[in-house]
Amino acid sequence: MREFSVPPMVEPLRSGGLADTVFETAAREPGLLQVARRDPSDGGQWREVTASAFRDEVFALAKGLLAEGVRFGDPVAVMARTCYEWTLFSFALWTVGAQVVPVYPTSSAEQLRWVLSTSGARAIVVEHEDHAMTLGAACGGLPELQRVWQLDAGCVKALSDAGTVVSDEQVHRHRWAVTPRTTAAVVYTSGTTGPPRGCVITHSSLAFECDNLLAGWRGLMAERDEQPSVLVFLPLCHIYGLMVTVMCLRGGILMGHQPELGADELLPALQSFRPSCVFAVPYVFEKLFERARRAADETGRGRLFEQAAETAARYAEAVERQTLEEGPGPGAALRARHAFYDRLVYRRLREVLGGRTRNVVSGGSTLSRELGLTFAGAGITVYDGYGLTETTAAVTAQPPGRPRFGTVGRPMPGASVHIARDGEVWVRGEMLFSGYVGDPAATDAVLRDGWLATGDVGHLEDDGYLVITGRKKDIIVTSGGKSVSPLVLEERLRAHALVSQALVVGDDRPYVAALLTLDPEALEHWKRHRAHGEARGHSLDDELDHEIGRAVAAANTVVSRAESIRTYRVLSEEFSVDSGLMTPSLKLRRSAITRMYAAEIEQLYAR
Known part of the structure; x- marks a missing residue:
């Protein structure tokens, strides 16, 4: 098969922008729990923020940004770890029609200078003094940069206080001027093969990506009649993390933030927040499995764990064949062994994620078939997807209830996948970026009559599932x-x-x-x-x-x-x-x- 398409489940955004969600949700369901924040004065307990309270914070910060000179269309960089304030700033900036320019918090002075200069950033938000020092080493030759705000120095309150002189009408005029084709963010690629390129992401492409996921996959995120909850720990400077944040707010999903990816910090956060669904990269799932295996070894249960893992993979493979109408499903003996290990092993693995999670989403790179089967057999189904910064995160995903492990699923609703003669994967859809900022030649090199040449190599199976086999350059x-x-x-x-x-x-x-x-x-x-x-x-x-x-x-x-x-x-x-x-x-x-x-x-x- 050379090409496969899936029709969209939602219409593209027809008017307005991403910030409208905050105001519309607060007006419709003011008491809806939107975000959970850590309370450092109470041992790090989670405290929920309602839709109306979040709107009020966004509105006050938007006023402060206008008071400080941020104008419609201005690029504003954010250099911080994943945190509540990151989300707050992004929606405040979208409220006034500004562009978010995410910066990795680990960036060197040279990398930071590159992002600020190529994006034309007019202001930057940094998390702490170390970031401010990096900025100090990078800011020479950046005449466009006019403002610096520091999170741990209380900039949110200072800006909100400064904004009291700005009228409500002035903020709303900026918000109403935003259109679907307005630039929402300039998100930089990873830069694995050269300098990172800034991808222009519109309000429309982000909304289309998130709304299709909500329409097709929301049922996997929580039990029926239960509000889904997601702990966001992916970097918000990466398109995957940014997309998950927007999806949570557009979908009424309770969202928490966790800044550290290390197991010693992440696992306790998962167990206290108890998410109903987890979005992560293969690295996280690999480390989670290895940590569980070492814990079993330490308690003398290593052999039991290995037998349980083998049974889980065999059980999931039999279920997969049955779901895809290719086999009868697990036999009686396999079902009995699976039930035995569920009580002794699998339940403990699920508890590591907080105990509520039954489905997880993996992206960023391909998860191995073996690990996907093992997790599924343990009661945690991994829905693998594939995408790029240029595709506003996922452009393919495993269909609900029909994952084929070892693939990255089928095209997202509203997307098409084409395999070129040399095996390169081309994609098309409303979620595609508008181009690389300030680099029309690079844009023309990858956009071809509406198709994006991804640089990845793969093939389509007969039923439209995509298998990625590598990068052309690799x-x-x-x-x-x-x-x-x-x-x-x-x-x-x-x-x-x-x-x-x-x-x-x-x-x-x-x-x-x-x-x-x-x-x-x-x-x-x-x-x-x-x-x-x-x-x-x-x-x-x-x-x-x-x-x-x-x-x-x-x-x-x-x-x-x-x-x-x-x-x-x-x-x-x-x-x-x-x-x-x-x-x-x-x-x-x-x-x-x-x-x-x-x-x-x-x-x-x-x-």
């Missing part, structure tokens, strides 16, 4: 002429408990090799486990080499011999955002990694 061509997609090998390598990250190399080389990093917590756990086990007559280093060799051998089973990894190198530390080897959305910067580890790669081919 395809490795060995010196023997063999084309290798590194994605499948890297995913299989990361499936091993010890392997944190993997980068497959081999361009213009005689064979494929890999750079690996190990998960520090998993490695420490493995060493303790081996130290307390039976003496095997081998050193820990020898056993570790053997274990990593097993991971490589397992990865090689999914490819031909010509595509298999012949040698590898375990690096001393993980790739990170701070080192410049990962994007803030946790994608590997391949060119940066190969440059930094050029000597190690040469050694792999010197043997």
Whole structure:
């Protein structure tokens, strides 16, 4: 199949903008719980904010922005972790017709300067003094930048106080001037292959994306007659996180904010907030599963956990075949084993997410089929999707009740997917961006007669499910002429408990090799486990080499011999955002990694 389309479930936005939602909801249901905030004076307990209270805060802040000189169409940057104030500022800016320019809070001075200069930002909101110092190092040569506000210095209250001189009518005149085609945000790409590009996202494209998700997938977010709740912990500077925030407010979903992604901070927040649905990236689900496996090992239940995980995957695969009318479903013996492990293992895994979550959404990159099946068998169905900043987040998603694990689903309502002759995935729909800010040549290079050339390679199955096999630029061509997609090998390598990250190399080389990093917590756990086990007559280093060799051998089973990894190198530390080897959305910067580890790669081919 070369092309597949799904009709839209909603009409595109016909008038107004995103901020209208705040005012309309408050007028219709003033007591609706919209946001939950942490109360630091009460041990971090969650305190709900009603629709009317949220509107009043947005309105007061919008007045303050006008009083401080922000005008219709002005780009205003926000550099902060995921927090309530981030959402407050974005809707206040949309109320006055300004543009939100998200900035990753981990950005260097050089990266910040690039975003501010290319977007033409007139003002910026920073979270704390460290960000202010980064701005100080970056602000030379930025004549457009006129205002700086700092969250931890009380800028929200100061702006709201300053806005008391502005009339209600003046704010509403700005809001009523916003049209669906008005720019809502300039969101920058991850920059995995070059400088980030600012994608112009309109009010219409964001609304269309969110409204189709609400129309088609809302039933998965909570039990019937229950208000859904979502803990937003994805970076709001990423289109995925920004889209989830807008969707929550447009859909009357109770939303909380969690600034840290680390397990020690995220897991307690999930358990206290108890979301009905979770939106995350594969990295989060991978870490969650590995943490659960290590916890089982520590209590002597490691073998039980592995048996339970295997049963969960087999059970989910049988259910998947039955749902897709390809098989009879789980047999009696499998159902009995599944029920047994549900009481002992799966229930505990669900409790890690707060106990209410039965469906989760994964995006940003493809979740492995094996992990998707395991979660589904444990009672947490993962709905994988695919999208780009240029597509305002998801452009494909697993249909409700019919997920096909290992794919990224079918086109979203109102979207089309086309496979070009060279295997590149092209997409079309109302959710597409308007272009790259200040870069018409780059825009023309990817927009072709209404289609966006994504740069990803994949294929469509007969029933319209899309499988992503890699990036065009990442395809490795060995010196023997063999084309290798590194994605499948890297995913299989990361499936091993010890392997944190993997980068497959081999361009213009005689064979494929890999750079690996190990998960520090998993490695420490493995060493303790081996130290307390039976003496095997081998050193820990020898056993570790053997274990990593097993991971490589397992990865090689999914490819031909010509595509298999012949040698590898375990690096001393993980790739990170701070080192410049990962994007803030946790994608590997391949060119940066190969440059930094050029000597190690040469050694792999010197043997």
